[in-house]
Amino acid sequence: MNHLVSETTRRHMTADQYLAFEQHSPARHEYLAGEVFAMTGASAQHVAIATRLFAATRAHLRGTPWQAFMSDVKVRVRTHMRDYFYYPDMLVISDADARADGGERMPFVRSPRLIAEVISPSTENIDRREKSMMYRELISLEEYVLVAQEECEVTIFRRRQNWRPVICNALEDVAELRSIGLSLPLVQIYREPPDALPRVAEPK
Numbered sequence: 320m321n322h323l324v325s326e327t328t329r330r331h332m333t334a335d336q337y338l339a340f341e342q343h344s345p346a347r348h349e350y351l352a353g354e355v356f357a358m359t360g361a362s363a364q365h366v367a368i369a370t371r372l373f374a375a376t377r378a379h380l381r382g383t384p385w386q387a388f389m390s391d392v393k394v395r396v397r398t399h400m401r402d403y404f405y406y407p408d409m410l411v412i413s414d415a416d417a418r419a420d421g422g423e424r425m426p427f428v429r430s431p432r433l434i435a436e437v438i439s440p441s442t443e444n445i446d447r448r449e450k451s452m453m454y455r456e457l458i459s460l461e462e463y464v465l466v467a468q469e470e471c472e473v474t475i476f477r478r479r480q481n482w483r484p485v486i487c488n489a490l491e492d493v494a495e496l497r498s499i500g501l502s503l504p505l506v507q508i509y510r511e512p513p514d515a516l517p518r519v520a521e522p523k
Contacts, residue, residue, distance in 0.1 A: 330355040334402040338426050341393075341404075350404040358406065362439065365468050369408045369437045371508050372466060376409065379501045384414045385432070393427040394434065398456045405450060408466075409435040411499055416459075430459035433498045439468040455482060461498035471509055 332340065337350045347358045361369075369389065376387040388410055396403040404427060411433040434454050436446045446465055454463050455478075463476040472488040477497065487494045487505055494503045 334404075337404065342426065347391075347406055349406060350402065352401040352403060361437075362468070365437050365439055368466055368468060368508060371510070372435060372437070372503075373409050375503055375507055376411065376496075376499070376501060380411070380499065385411055385499060386414060386417055387411050388428075394431055394454075394457070395427045395429050396453045396456050398453070403453055405453070407431075407434045408437045409433075429457075431457060432459060433462045433464065433496060434460060435464040435466060437466045437468055451476065451482075462496060464494070464496065466508060471505060473505060473508070 331353055332350070332355055333353070334350065337348070337355055340355070341348055341350075348355045349358060350356075373387055373389050380387055390406050390408050392410065393404045393406055394410060396405070410428065410431040412428050412431050416428060416430045434457075436442075436450065438446045451463060454460055461478050463482075465474040465476075467473070470488075471490055472486065473492075473494045475485045475487075475494060475496070476482045477485070485495075490504075490506045490509060492505050494505060494508075495501075496503060
């Protein structure tokens, strides 16, 4: 899940120290070029949307050489000789890449084809700016998908379209996740208009 990042627990580590620390930590952390940030929990609304997206993707990929993972798998981005580790709400990688990265116990993945984040007011700037730019450094990435939590809106960025946004913002719209051949009706993600869903305060 796209948890909030708390800067109050910032620590400095090497990438190897971070991976060893994270393996035994009860809480999750993201790693940004030497700095480690603790992550807090997501709202129930966030979790519900992310779970529906994952369930639809996993069902679609069943029997194919691709796997979908939720927020318990890190993705590694290396740029300008620096390492970054993020926990996307969902990512899709090939079976071959999963085996190469260590199978079910893989500490991180390097070659996702698709990454999706559920965005909320507190994480929108990070997801739209920082993560959007960082994920584009992954040469394997074909699509980056942002799913709004507070409104009915899915934005798709495709490498083949020079990362220009394609926006779907009605329940009757269908989000075309071309990287995995999935046509996903927005109603399957939201089920009810976001303004009809109960508002759950995000953890602070």
